[in-house]
Amino acid sequence: MNTLSYGLLSLLAQSSFSGYDLMLRIQPFWPAKHSQIYPLLAKLEQDDYIRFELVSQRDKPDKKVYSLTGKGQEALKDWFDQPTAEPALRDEMMLKVFCMSYAKRESARKMLADRLTFHEEQRLKYESKLVELKGRADWPEAGLPEPSHPLFGAYLLTRKAIMSNETNTEWCRWVLSLLPESD
Amino acid sequence: MNTLSYGLLSLLAQSSFSGYDLMLRIQPFWPAKHSQIYPLLAKLEQDDYIRFELVSQRDKPDKKVYSLTGKGQEALKDWFDQPTAEPALRDEMMLKVFCMSYAKRESARKMLADRLTFHEEQRLKYESKLVELKGRADWPEAGLPEPSHPLFGAYLLTRKAIMSNETNTEWCRWVLSLLPESD
DNA sequence: TCGCGCATGTAATGTGTTACATGATTGT
DNA sequence: ACAATCATGTAACACATTACATGCGCGA
Structure with missing residues (x-):
């Protein structure tokens, strides 16, 4: 197992x-x-x-x-009740960022722009998932489900995904702002 | 390769x-x-x-x-210049959260509290790394390195790590606030 | 003296991806 | 026509972890 x-x-x-x-x-x-x-x-x-x-x-x-x-x-x-393993993130982009100062400006901008798009799309995806969850479940209009609700976990994870994608979107934008187009 | x-x-x-x-x-x-x-x-x-x-x-x-x-x-x-693979995150905790409504309240709280500690420690680690980077590098006191600086990538990644850990910390606290102690 | 950090390596096993295989239905 | 989605499976290969193996110096 x-x-x-x-x-x-x-x-x-x-x-x-x-x-x-x-x-x-x-x-x-x-x-x-x-x-x-x-x-x-x-x-x-x-x-x-x-x-x-x-x-x-x-x-x-x-x-x-x-x-x-x-x-x-x-x-x-x-x-x-068993101890939970730490999260493992593998991201090729982070390795490329490490040696970014040696890459062409336009290559770097493209990579970041692609990743920005990815996170924006993911965020939209999870936001519609949240709407769908709210439709399926019957929790109070305040938007806070009970911990005993079967969809409680799914709700928490969807919120987590949205938060992470927002943060990553913000990071991508910030990096792009530090890399002005050089044409 | x-x-x-x-x-x-x-x-x-x-x-x-x-x-x-x-x-x-x-x-x-x-x-x-x-x-x-x-x-x-x-x-x-x-x-x-x-x-x-x-x-x-x-x-x-x-x-x-x-x-x-x-x-x-x-x-x-x-x-x-090759296309960059999407990030892959594997997190046992997220799988556990999915079926959280079937677990004991105290088990859930402990898992979240442990993860909260993890992200707080990680954030501190990366913040001291940022200070160390600023010491090693010689970029203007404004705190913004040039994209051509060899440590530019390391700086971006350290900021990214801090941002992610802050977001995750925030999420853990929020979930814990939804799971009041039941004693 | 016991464990930890530094430092390198191999062998066995477990996990994950790519490719091979099939086949119906629906939309472009 | 062609690609995509649904639906299941196997085989070969690549990637990753655990265990085995060694050894010195330092601090508790």
């Missing part, structure tokens, strides 16, 4: 999902390709942490809809 | 470092253990991107001090 395994159980604690759904939903928190997810799900199913139901769809391929077993729920609870 | 390889070259563009130094300095931007770094350095040396000089020390083990070759400098410049 590695972190990705617990992550999948964690998503399944909310609701049932297909492998494809899980793959898409875990991306923001733990990047993983379908080629890693599918074998893991098979293993978790074999070890009785999760079970699946075959669902036939019209107009779409059949899918396996996974849900937590009792053992899976127990595993999740135990995991929660 | 993978991202970590370029990262090592990137650090060596600033100044010469031992493998041990490189291992410590690359952590904030690209986590990697010494067991990954040493063989990579040997390979980069064999391929003529870097060279080393054996330095004997009193009271400390001998070390290999690496520096960039001409080929290494060329490689760095080419790399800078």
